[in-house]
Amino acid sequence: MDEAWILVRCICGNSFGSRKASFSSCPRCGSSKGKTQREFESSESLAEAVAASNLPTQIKQEVEARVAAEESRRAAVEQKTRGGPEAIRRIMRQSTRDDGTLTIEALSAELEKEGYDEPSAEHVMGQAEMEGILVRASSDSWSWLQ
Ligand SMILES: [Zn+2]
Structure with missing residues (x-):
């Protein structure tokens, strides 16, 4: 039983998941010219990757900003520890x-x-x-x- 899953990046820019064994066409444009980006062993990790791939740029930036804020907060805590x-x-x-x-x-x-x-x-x-x-x-x- 082949349980491998793939993340496909379509020529239209849409990313979608598919079973490796039964590669399907893009649900957005119907093209089957998509390229396999990565393989996954579970549909859960595939689903996460698909969601991340399709994040609009603005949300991506927000996520990155949140990560940066978290890092600077951690640096501040380290600074405090230094003067502890x-x-x-x-x-x-x-x-x-x-x-x-x-x-x-x-x-x-x-x-x-x-x-x-x-x-x-x-x-x-x-x-x-x-x-x-x-x-x-x-x-x-x-x-x-x-
Ligand atoms: Zn497409």
Whole structure:
């Protein structure tokens, strides 16, 4: 039993599906000069391909725009992750001096080096102090608690 299906592109521009074993003429113009584009093993995947082939240009563009929007949203999430707690913690570690303390100045320089405008060093220090990660050691330096 030959269950192969084919996607046919007719000379009139219409795409349609057919059983490979019994190739039919184009349902739109009746021509049998269509070219086989692809073969499928199920009528379901063939149906999807036919629908995709016959998508009007405008809908195609809308679908592409939606995909592009989804990609830029994902990029934004990645950007956020980059500035997430782990990344900030790593930068804090990098800014720590040999004596185990950390200054706003050093952290600020390190954040800048990594290309961060946000959060500010003051904000990071304040947050870390609140979370009990850092404790103020002097007027301008902090020590690690963890
Ligand atoms: Zn046709």
